[in-house]
Amino acid sequence: MHFALSGAALELRGGLRDLLAGACPPSTVRAAWPGGDDGAVQSLWRALGDFGLPAVLVPETDGGLGLDDVVTVAALEEAGRAGVPGPLVETSAVAAPLLAAAGALPKGVLDGAVRIAVQRREVVPYAQRADAFLQLDESGARLLARADADVTAVDTVDGARAAGRVAGVGAPVDVDPSQVRKAIHRGALGTAAFLVGLSHRMLAMTVEYVKSRTQFGVPVGSFQAVQHPLADALVGVEFASPAVLRAAQSMVDDEPDTALHVALAKTLASDAAERTARTCIQAHGAMGYTVEYDLHLFAKRAWALAADWGSASEHRADVARTLLEAR
Amino acid sequence: MHFALSGAALELRGGLRDLLAGACPPSTVRAAWPGGDDGAVQSLWRALGDFGLPAVLVPETDGGLGLDDVVTVAALEEAGRAGVPGPLVETSAVAAPLLAAAGALPKGVLDGAVRIAVQRREVVPYAQRADAFLQLDESGARLLARADADVTAVDTVDGARAAGRVAGVGAPVDVDPSQVRKAIHRGALGTAAFLVGLSHRMLAMTVEYVKSRTQFGVPVGSFQAVQHPLADALVGVEFASPAVLRAAQSMVDDEPDTALHVALAKTLASDAAERTARTCIQAHGAMGYTVEYDLHLFAKRAWALAADWGSASEHRADVARTLLEAR
Amino acid sequence: MDLKETPAERAFREEARGWLAENVPRDPLPSGDTREGFTLHLEWERRLYDARWAVVSWPEPYGGRGASVWEWLAFEEEYYRAGAPQRVTQNGIFLLAPTLFAFGTQEQQDRLLPRMAAAEDLWCQGWSEPGAGSDLAALTSRAERDERAGGWRLTGQKTWTTRGAFCTHLFGLFRSDPESVRHRGLTYFLVPLDADGVTVRGFARLDGDEGFAEVYLDDVFVPDDAVLGGVGEGWKVAMATTGSERGLTLRSPGRYTAAADRLLELARAHTERMTGELRDRVVQAWMDAEAYRLFTLQQVTNTAAGTARTGESSLNKLFWSELDVRLHETALELLGPDAELDGPWSRGFLFSLAGPIYAGTNEVQRGIVAERVLGLPRGGRG
């Protein structure tokens, strides 16, 4: 029994953290907002491609790294900490391994040149700047090239989500339902990991702010009214992250309860991130309420991702069926 | 438009507060627990009888005070503040007016010599020391004399609830369903008022304690971690009490939305009281965790009454049907 | 207790409802916190003024109807039920005006109130400074006496000034006694934003609208009649205004009862999502809006009867601000994955997050309730 990341995973995560510290400053996150310079986002994705993030779950025989879901969630947590813009979870954890398994992996995906958004309903997050669309439903998967897609932009609270209504039917991808289910689990789990990273980032920004901001002659971070809600927010995040690791290991071991473990991870991560966003904005006072300050970049992503790939209450409803009816 | 108690009601409430300050110390509340001296409780009830509480809703023609539901909730809030033991809401607000209307009011009720418990299911609160049982269901009402009842004591968390399983069928009381509905509304509303009083009492005790208890060289009541939860608890109580008044006025005006207003009052009062109990126990630290200190007498009553006459979630479910389906 | 409307109140409500039904724009206006939206809202304000609905509770000579507080509440209920536009004049008519009525000279009232009612002068609030938010008494903007010119020279920076970029005037506190500290030596000034030395920079709120501004004052001259309520009296005068900002005038119950009704409609339209906790949260939000309305009726009665209780406005502010957030969170939950799309509910949610922060953070309010209402010993202010 050993419940911790391997040395190799820790090393990879550390490397990614260093990379993103330089390659993904808040200005790059802002660049993904409508009107922003997509070039900055594209070069970030190239750097992630060179690092191997889109290739993490692709077998070496297909030019990938052939690593597992545990390493993947560790990496996606780091991406969340940096607020990496674009369909990174969708491309790295959902599309790349699924398409590779079907022998349908488009050129450019592994080196970060092609961003694949996932369509599960008419509105598709990241559609405005995606290069291709993986259309997923319980019955199967299709791949729709940008050129063949009719995309209408939709305004989103988090500009970096740059969503769109997507019309068009892609070419069938040869996968069986179990692979589709696995891909959907990876979407939810990868998003949970990303949310944990976002939460840590918001807490870190807030701690820095309340240490320096003084009112009534002392740092506001010395007030229990500021300290205790932040402590409670951290508790939520710290108890979500083992659930994310556990679900990743279940994917690796292909456990029968994988769906339950993924739902647990996404529920805890979504609730923790929403609570953290609310707490951090409040702790910032008026400063948390302007878009000139960076906090909102991470808070708005957290709100969007908490509702994506199944919200906490949707997953709780699924789990309720499993726990209260099935047995 | 005037949303406040009349001068007369305020005077009556003040008089009752003075009476109870002397007649209902915590020792009298303890006397209602199993093994306690019922004599002390009986003389308290006599004093309440002399004051006219059991007679408050009984027409003057039947020897009552002929006052209304607004005055009644004001009085029952005071009774809650003192934690008056026994079926006071049941006797004063539910049984006395209903039985008087049916011309079936037993001797001794108005002067506090007869305590009437209300049976709506097998287990009846206060059954161990009740002198009669009003059996209520949507179809009608029956009155069961203690002598004809088979009562088996049941242990309760709040010893003063002294519940019992009651068997026996009483004599039919001649009332129509609308009167039964009104009686049930009065049970829920009177209990809501009692809960508001209990909450104020718990807050008052806690404020006194945290002002005097020092740790780390200062009164614990100066810590935000103690102050802010108490402030939030007070908010809950202060927003429940206008809802109680409003529902009482709806009863007086016999408004079509009375059921909705009663549900609102009971929901807010129950949630506020449970939150207040939890907050006050926590603010007391270990002191809140012993039965030698009086706080538990009020907290345990609050828990019992929050679940009685419809819990907050039961009332929310009723209101949901009204608001979301009916319309 | 008497919860029935008088025939007069009833008639007043009917008249308001009728006029609003006729005049409220069919399609909602763009946000009044954007430049073009603001202009459209001004047209609306002038239409309100022409029909004497702009400031119903003011005396007739100033453009009002001398309405009672009950009539005012009825008007507000009808106003929000009709889905009428936000009041971009609110900082003037709800925050400054009560202070002018209480502390202004006859000359100031006659000069300023009619133009305010007509939305000719547009007022913004100059409280917060970079170093003075919750701790308002820490402000450092100063007013230097200019005997020769018979007035004052104002220098400093104000921030978080709502709609400051679109307004014509600012009211705020300045330190008129350089030796003074904290609450002492402050004076309340009324400042035209077109005066020499004033620079205004708008910046965006969480919802992306340019709803805030920083106002820089560099040796700005104002005459003596720009002082409201006496030199050095600023704190006392300002507290009256923040009192009303934190009290009920800014947040009339109609606002929440109307929002709760919209939430019920949304819920009826998304029954497929009304499982589990959501059903309870929708009902609770409706109940809380009703509880807020009732608390406010009680508060108004107390105020009218002169029996207002200490801290009532802090209890009020804590409740509406938390209710507003919960109500919108519930709506977003109902919208599911569409919650992240730009729309009235997502904008309303972002806006609601300001509630617990502005007008005295809820941390400050809890401290006030704990110490002034519960009587707990003074602690940290946080």
Next chain:
Amino acid sequence: MDLKETPAERAFREEARGWLAENVPRDPLPSGDTREGFTLHLEWERRLYDARWAVVSWPEPYGGRGASVWEWLAFEEEYYRAGAPQRVTQNGIFLLAPTLFAFGTQEQQDRLLPRMAAAEDLWCQGWSEPGAGSDLAALTSRAERDERAGGWRLTGQKTWTTRGAFCTHLFGLFRSDPESVRHRGLTYFLVPLDADGVTVRGFARLDGDEGFAEVYLDDVFVPDDAVLGGVGEGWKVAMATTGSERGLTLRSPGRYTAAADRLLELARAHTERMTGELRDRVVQAWMDAEAYRLFTLQQVTNTAAGTARTGESSLNKLFWSELDVRLHETALELLGPDAELDGPWSRGFLFSLAGPIYAGTNEVQRGIVAERVLGLPRGGRG
């Protein structure tokens, strides 16, 4: 990551499960915090000891099995799943024993541990005093040196001593340097409760059981070998114990996963009440119990690997104590009007309310997390 049990761990778990299935009393024992219940629990403790299940993680010479922490976790999981009795010896075996292993002399370990394992010596904790609760360093009970007799004379009052009225020994802190203040000059003593000058008065907890005691010490003589870990070292030694009290040893995850499973059974038995929020609350309680188990596995791994993080035990304590309350509140909600009747769930609820208070109040824990984990500036301790 490797979440699979080794064959050895598996075998250990099977053996434990088998023995528990055979030996756990069919009907639950009366509360061990009442005098008669305590006696029955002692019989159970001795049965555990005879089968070497009393202290599985201790070395064999002291009555244990030298079990790994993973085996200990497996045993605890099986123990609670089997619904086995509470451990009335826990203050000794879980709080004092780790300190004895860390700071005790060989002679003390050999003398005290076997009798503790066999439930011959029954230990209670003497931390809190009337004036020293959260602020443990404020304690005033004193130890005066008695050179002639070669020992110490203890005087003072301890309170909130769990099961103190039924125990034979007390461990606690005393001020051995009269000049000292706060954390300095304290010494950790081991005191037999039958010594001259000791008076114990039991009193009742919220659930009515006589679970607490006040212990009065009046010039009580103890020899030098009653000192644990060196004179004046008391604070350092005590923190090790409170560390384990606040850490995971006292609250094994099996306790909550078993309670969550019982909650699911209760929910399946009350489907008529499973409307609205209740359904979500039941599921969330189950999820939180699972999250606690996973966090603990991670924490144990870190501890074993020597990579334990600051404040982990505070995060742990905040979570289990709040979870325990929520879980029982949900059960009572499911029971509806029967919730007020005396029973396992209502007793469990009352017991759960102690969680956020004892072993370092949650207010203190939040301060520790804020300052030691998040690195916020030192504030009030509250």
